[in-house]
Amino acid sequence: MRGRTALVTGAGTGIGRAVALRLVELGADVVGVGRRPERLAETARLAGERFEATPLDVRDRAAAAAFVAGLGRLDLLVNNAGGQFVAPAAGISRRGFDAVADLNLTALAALLQAARAGLTTAGGRVVNLSLSAPDRGIAGLAHSAAARAGIAALTRSLAREWPGVRLFCLAPGTVLTAGVGDELPPEVLARIVATTPLGRDTSLAEVAEWVAALGSGVADAVSGALIELDGGSGLVSAASLTG
Numbered sequence: 001m002r003g004r005t006a007l008v009t010g011a012g013t014g015i016g017r018a019v020a021l022r023l024v025e026l027g028a029d030v031v032g033v034g035r036r037p038e039r040l041a042e043t044a045r046l047a048g049e050r051f052e053a054t055p056l057d058v059r060d061r062a063a064a065a066a067f068v069a070g071l072g073r074l075d076l077l078v079n080n081a082g083g084q085f086v087a088p089a090a091g092i093s094r095r096g097f098d099a100v101a102d103l104n105l106t107a108l109a110a111l112l113q114a115a116r117a118g119l120t121t122a123g124g125r126v127v128n129l130s131l132s133a134p135d136r137g138i139a140g141l142a143h144s145a146a147a148r149a150g151i152a153a154l155t156r157s158l159a160r161e162w163p164g165v166r167l168f169c170l171a172p173g174t175v176l177t178a179g180v181g182d183e184l185p186p187e188v189l190a191r192i193v194a195t196t197p198l199g200r201d202t203s204l205a206e207v208a209e210w211v212a213a214l215g216s217g218v219a220d221a222v223s224g225a226l227i228e229l230d231g232g233s234g235l236v237s238a239a240s241l242t243g
């Protein structure tokens with residue numbers, strides 16, 4: 001990855017931090033964004049000088065577009081920033097639905113549009129983080145499942161429209177980050193892991209390695225694919241987060 005520039009959204013915590021650290025380790029110059037400067041600063045401390053942190057809300061269209069355009073050539077874009085809250089579909093307000101759909105789909109689409117020129121110049125690669133089995137539905141996450149199924153469709157569509165750019169949709173199963181711990185109680189996480197065919201979670205290191213591999217060019221014969229890094233949990237699609 002030496003000499004390549006990567007942008008990682010949500011680089012101050014969890015998966016985004018692990019991805020940023022792995023890319024730096026492999027020689028890339030990494031730009032990390034997120035809203036909380038103190039979390040980004042901790043990633044910067046761990047990563048060293050080839051990591052540059054910029055506080056940015058990816059939902060702020062004008063700021064995000066200007067920032068991405070300012071990067072110029074972009075070898076790898078990792079759209080990792082995301083989040084949701086668990087609720088039965090009937091109880092999700094319009095504001096709540098819109099916020100989750102915006103963060104996890106619409107803002108991501110806008111960032112991709114802004115990054116197109118830089119990605120095209122570089123013949124770059126994109127990894128869009130999603131959820132396992134988004135197209136099969138997730139009880140308790142209707143808003144996020146809808147947005148994440150949208151990401152898979154967006155990934156496929158852009159793979160058809162932007163032939164020089166490789167796009168991947170990477171869908172981890174359960175990754176035991178602080179972020180997922182805020183969204184789901186431990187007993188629900190344990191139940192999801194127990195019903196996974198491989199009976200295990202997905203580690204941060206595994207997600208980071210997959211992102212690095214997809215970003216490195218070893219999968220350059222592939223574009224538009226949804227890759228479920230989930231121990232087979234998408235095959236049983238047992239996830240019901242509301243009980």
Ligand SMILES: NC(=O)c1ccc[n+]([C@@H]2O[C@H](COP(=O)([O-])OP(=O)(O)OC[C@H]3O[C@@H](n4cnc5c(N)ncnc54)[C@H](OP(=O)(O)O)[C@@H]3O)[C@@H](O)[C@H]2O)c1
Binds near residue numbers: 009057132
């Ligand atoms: N952990 C899992 O089991 C799992 C499984 C499948 C998919 N995922 C997805 O993988 C991604 C990372 O998850 P995680 O577990 O690492 O959770 P996390 O630690 O909560 O990561 C979410 C990151 O997104 C950033 N973010 C949120 N809103 C943002 C905004 N408006 N602008 C810029 N950055 C924003 C957050 O930083 P700030 O709050 O500082 O902005 C945070 O760094 C998420 O999209 C998540 O849904 C996670």
